[in-house]
Amino acid sequence: MNTKESPMFDDEGREQLYYKICLIRRFEERLLELFSEGQLMGTTHAYIGQEANAVAVIGHLDENDIVVSNHRCHGHYIEYTGDLTGLMAEVMGKSDGVCAGRGGSQHLCNGNFYTNGVLGSTVPIAAGMAYAEKIKATDAITVLFMGDGAFGEGIVYEAFNLISLLRLPILIVIENNHYAQTTPIKVNLAGGLLERAKAFNLKAGEIDSYDVEELYDRFNTIIKEVRKSKSPHVEIIHTHRICAHSKGDDCRSLEEIEIAKSCDPMSIIGKRISDLRIKEIEHKVCQIIDEAESKARAMDFPNIAED
Amino acid sequence: MDENEDVYLLGEDIIDPYGGAFKVSKGLSTRYPERVIPTPISEACLTGFVTGMAIRGLRPILEIMFGDFITLCTDQIVNSASKFSWMYNGQVKVPIVIRTPMGGRRGYGATHSQSLEALFLNVPGLTMVAPSHFHDPGSLLQNAVLIMDNPVLFIENKSLYSRQLITSECAENANTLESIKITSVANKLFPTVTYNVDLNAHSDVTLIVYGGMAPLGVEAAKALYFEEEIAVEVIIPSLVKPSPILDILPSIKKTGKAVIAEEGVRNAGWGAMLASEIYESVYEWIDKPIKRIGAEEVPMPCSKALEEEVLPQISDIKDAIIDLIIN
Numbered sequence: 001m002n003t004k005e006s007p008m009f010d011d012e013g014r015e016q017l018y019y020k021i022c023l024i025r026r027f028e029e030r031l032l033e034l035f036s037e038g039q040l041m042g043t044t045h046a047y048i049g050q051e052a053n054a055v056a057v058i059g060h061l062d063e064n065d066i067v068v069s070n071h072r073c074h075g076h077y078i079e080y081t082g083d084l085t086g087l088m089a090e091v092m093g094k095s096d097g098v099c100a101g102r103g104g105s106q107h108l109c110n111g112n113f114y115t116n117g118v119l120g121s122t123v124p125i126a127a128g129m130a131y132a133e134k135i136k137a138t139d140a141i142t143v144l145f146m147g148d149g150a151f152g153e154g155i156v157y158e159a160f161n162l163i164s165l166l167r168l169p170i171l172i173v174i175e176n177n178h179y180a181q182t183t184p185i186k187v188n189l190a191g192g193l194l195e196r197a198k199a200f201n202l203k204a205g206e207i208d209s210y211d212v213e214e215l216y217d218r219f220n221t222i223i224k225e226v227r228k229s230k231s232p233h234v235e236i237i238h239t240h241r242i243c244a245h246s247k248g249d250d251c252r253s254l255e256e257i258e259i260a261k262s263c264d265p266m267s268i269i270g271k272r273i274s275d276l277r278i279k280e281i282e283h284k285v286c287q288i289i290d291e292a293e294s295k296a297r298a299m300d301f302p303n304i305a306e307d
Numbered sequence: 308m309d310e311n312e313d314v315y316l317l318g319e320d321i322i323d324p325y326g327g328a329f330k331v332s333k334g335l336s337t338r339y340p341e342r343v344i345p346t347p348i349s350e351a352c353l354t355g356f357v358t359g360m361a362i363r364g365l366r367p368i369l370e371i372m373f374g375d376f377i378t379l380c381t382d383q384i385v386n387s388a389s390k391f392s393w394m395y396n397g398q399v400k401v402p403i404v405i406r407t408p409m410g411g412r413r414g415y416g417a418t419h420s421q422s423l424e425a426l427f428l429n430v431p432g433l434t435m436v437a438p439s440h441f442h443d444p445g446s447l448l449q450n451a452v453l454i455m456d457n458p459v460l461f462i463e464n465k466s467l468y469s470r471q472l473i474t475s476e477c478a479e480n481a482n483t484l485e486s487i488k489i490t491s492v493a494n495k496l497f498p499t500v501t502y503n504v505d506l507n508a509h510s511d512v513t514l515i516v517y518g519g520m521a522p523l524g525v526e527a528a529k530a531l532y533f534e535e536e537i538a539v540e541v542i543i544p545s546l547v548k549p550s551p552i553l554d555i556l557p558s559i560k561k562t563g564k565a566v567i568a569e570e571g572v573r574n575a576g577w578g579a580m581l582a583s584e585i586y587e588s589v590y591e592w593i594d595k596p597i598k599r600i601g602a603e604e605v606p607m608p609c610s611k612a613l614e615e616e617v618l619p620q621i622s623d624i625k626d627a628i629i630d631l632i633i634n
Contacts, residue, residue, distance in 0.1 A: 066363075100396040109395035114362070118386045124352040125387060128359020128367075135315075135365065155382075158352030165347070 008217055015277055017212050018269050021051040022285045024075045025266055027084060028243070030289050031074075031091060035247055040091060044105040047075035049242030052265035053175050054079040056215030057143060060223040063111060066133070066142040068126040071106040072175075073115040076145055081110050084292035095302035102302075112140070120153030122146070123172075127159050130168040134230065141226050142170045149180025151189055151196065160234075164200040169230040171223060172197075177241040182251040197234035206236035210263040239263075308339050311366060311453055317344045317353060318370030328372045329408055329468055350376050354383035354405065361403045362391065366452055374409030374462065375421045388458045389432035400456040404448070410464040410519045410570055411618055416609035422519075422571035422602070424462060428548055428580055435548040437462040439521035440470045441487060441500040442545045450496035462547065464519030464570070492553045497546040499554035504528050508538035512628050513558040513565045515542045515581060520568050520619070527624035537632055547577065552584045559585055563594035566627045568619055573601025598627045 009017065028046040035044065047054070054075035058067065061080070069076040077087055083098065090097030091105050098110050106117040114129075116122055122144060130142035150156055163170060174193055178185045197204035207218050215237065226233050240260035244250035250257070270278055308314045316335060318327065322345045326333025336343035346353055350371055357367040371377055377384075388401050411420030427433055436451055436459055438444040444463065451459040475487040486506035491498035502525055503510065516524035521543045528539035540558050544551035559565055565585060567578035578599035585597060603617045 099394060099398070102396050103394050107390075107394050109391070109398045114391075114395075114399075116387060116391075118382060121355060121382060121387055124355030124383070125359040125362070127352075128356035128361075129363045130359075131356070132360045132363035132365050136363075155351045155355065158347070158349035159355070161347060162349065162352055162356065 008220070009213055011273070014213070014269060014272050015281065017055060017216070018266070018273055018278070019281050019285065020055045020079060021212060021266050021269065022281055023084075023288065024051040024054065024078050026282075026285050027078060027087075027289055027292075028074060030293065031088075032243070032247065034293075041093065042091070042104055043246050044074075044091060045072040045246050046243040047072055049240050049260055049264060050175055050177060051075050052210060052212035052215055052269075053173070053237050053239055055212055057171075057173055057219050057223075059216055060219055061141075061143060064138065064140045066112045066126070066129050066140055067114070067145070068122050068129065068142065069113070069115040069145045070119065070122055070147065070150070071115070071117050072147065073106060073108060073145075077108055077110070077113060077115075080113050083110060084288065085295045086110070088292045089296035089299050092296050092299075093301060094296055094299035096299045097296075100302050119147075119150040120156045123150070123156050123159035124162070126170060127163050127166075127168055130163075130170040131166060134169055139227070140169075141223070142168075144170060144172045146172060146174050147180070148174065148176040148178065148185050148189065148193065149183075151193065152180065157196075160197065160200045160202060163232050164202050167231045169226065170232050171226045172232070172234045174234065174236045175239050176236055177239050179241065179245070179252070181245045182249060193236050202232055202234050204234040204236070206238065208238040210239065210265045210268055212265055212269050308335065308342060310449075312342075313364065313366045314452055315342045315344065315360065315365055315367045316370065317346050317357060317367060319346055319348055319372050321345060321370055327370060329463075329465065331406075331463070331468070332370060350379035351383060354380040355387055357403045357405075358383060358388040358391070358401055361401045362399045366402045368404045368406060368452060371405060371407040373419050374407040374423055375418045377405070377407055377423055377460070378426075380405065381426075384427070384433065384458065384460070385430050389430050392457050393432055401458055402452075402456050404451045404455070404459045404461050406448070406461040406463060408463045408465045408468070410466055411607050411614055412466050414609055414611050414614060417606040420607040420614070422464075422569070424460075424547055425571045425576045427460060428577065433458050433460060433548065434546075435460045435462060436497050436545055437464065437518035437547050438467070438545055439500065439516075439518055439543045440467050441473050441502065441521060441543055442498070443472060443474070447497060447545055454496055462518060466519045466522075470522065490554050493544065493551040494546045494549075497544075499542060499544040499546070499551055501558070502528065502541040502543060503538070504532040505538060508532070510540035510558070510562050511538050511564070512540070512631055513542060513555070513562045514539050514624065514628065515544075515555055515565065515567045516569070517544050517547055517577075518570070520570050523619070523621050523624060524568060527621045527628070530621070531625055531628055535629065537628060539628060550580060550584055552581065552588065555581065555585070556589055559589050560592045563592055564631045565593075566598045566600065566624065566631065568600040568624050568627075570618065571601055572604050573599055574604050576601050595631050598631060600624060600627055
């Protein structure tokens with residue numbers, strides 16, 4: 001049994017981390033199940049395989065901090081808000097969903113949490129938010145989640161430029177899962193992600209890990225520094241998506257998918273927890289998701305209100 | 308900017324002494340150094356940037372140097388700024404104003420002379436305002452910035468920058484029979500001006516114009532009155548979108564004949580939108596088909612001679628009105 005020493009977590013702490021990852025994992029699996037049964041309409045972009053990233057980053061934020069995410073946002077949403085019922089209801093299109101059924105899976109807003117579905121479009125918006133917080137002299141930081149695919153968009157570079165010039169209190173987390181939908185990164189991007197950040201004199205780093213404890217520790221340091229310096233930082237997490245881009249659109253070879261699966265963050269932290277505890281956590285998670293699903297099912301569908 | 312310290316101005320080259328490409332921002336950076344922000348040439352990013360600022364409680368104004376560049380802003384206008392409030396079920400507001408000069412007649416050519424309002428006519432959540440020389444642009448801008456809670460595209464026609472503002476006091480003092488009336492049924496914040504050469508004359512035709520076309524409309528009306536004794540009632544909305552149709556219909560019911568003249572391309576333009584609405588609302592009041600005047604569907608040429616052929620002129624308006632009356 002792998003018992004990695006970590007200064008940050010005791011057994012209970014590790015169980016909490018496992019629970020958080022498991023919650024996202026099983027929720028996303030439940031959504032994909034419901035979609036394949038024809039119970040849900042529309043599309044979704046599951047976060048399976050990347051859960052540790054959300055947990056590791058958002059674990060250091062409070063409700064005043066701002067989180068901006070993208071189409072693959074459920075992991076970030078669940079970790080930041082804990083609102084499974086609202087999210088389930090939103091994907092079901094119900095009137096008591098997060099955005100009353102108007103936003104759906106990829107257009108979410110809850111408190112200081114915002115997402116939108118056009119890749120790259122969120123970068124200047126997050127920058128403008130960080131700027132507003134800087135002007136208002138709040139202590140909030142803005143955390144933006146991006147993927148490698150977004151780096152095809154020109155607006156990303158415009159925004160990196162402005163973020164650096166204005167020295168904004170923003171942490172940009174790039175989850176490099178090596179794929180933009182079905183296109184591998186080496187076909188998409190000339191040059192490296194780190195070099196792109198550094199080209200704008202942005203403080204930048206990268207971590208190649210699927211170990212939530214290691215990631216948590218790393219982001220503890222980074223976020224403390226961003227809070228203290230109130231200046232930008234770009235951190236690349238090399239990660240793997242185990243599921244398809246949305247539904248049924250996974251064109252990777254079996255070999256590649258196996259590699260992704262071998263980096264499953266849930267297994268890695270799971271090895272440090274007893275089988276009994278895992279069973280208990282899985283049971284609890286299943287109950288929570290069942291409850292969210294049945295509450296959401298019971299809700300009404302909305303009408304278009306007259307403005 | 309005096310009234311509300313959340314108002315910020317961002318744009319290219321707006322810092323004194325230059326004060327912006329058309330000098331509209333001159334003096335502001337000296338007076339409000341913290342709140343006037345010079346920016347790189349990044350229209351797309353800046354539109355998203357001010358959207359983020361606005362969601363977080365500020366009231367930013369973005370100056371886009373030439374209205375032709377609004378195309379660079381389009382994704383952020385359409386898919387971010389105009390959508391967030393509705394899409395997020397009212398959880399946020401996006402009080403941004405994008406100010407930009409549109410219009411030709413200066414020989415600046417294809418990418419510095421356009422009137423692109425028609426591209427945005429059916430974007431949900433977006434308001435478009437265009438002052439004419441009868442509308443106090445300062446007070447319209449104040450309403451847009453301080454009162455509107457969602458995105459406004461504020462169109463300044465270049466040819467109006469050097470014109471004098473004409474108020475109803477001017478009309479009273481002018482010792483003529485000219486009349487200027489103001490209505491704001493369509494939108495209280497962005498009123499419509501009705502101009503008549505002779506307040507006592509019975510109107511024969513309704514002419515609908517906005518922004519930079521207003522002076523041409525008024526000149527055409529004056530010429531027709533004195534040369535042909537045709538009384539044209541000129542309706543000049545400042546609200547381009549949503550449709551100011553409510554401020555226009557009373558005149559249509561009076562005259563039964565309408566001409567709509569815009570500087571943008573005629574095909575599928577503002578006139579097309581208004582004409583359909585007029586037919587739908589007051590069909591039984593209309594005597595003749597509505598005429599629409601606009602630019603030719605061709606890139607704006609640079610040469611003065613060519614530009615004059617492409618853009619609508621006073622003579623085009625006069626010809627259309629005479630045709631309506633005689634035929």
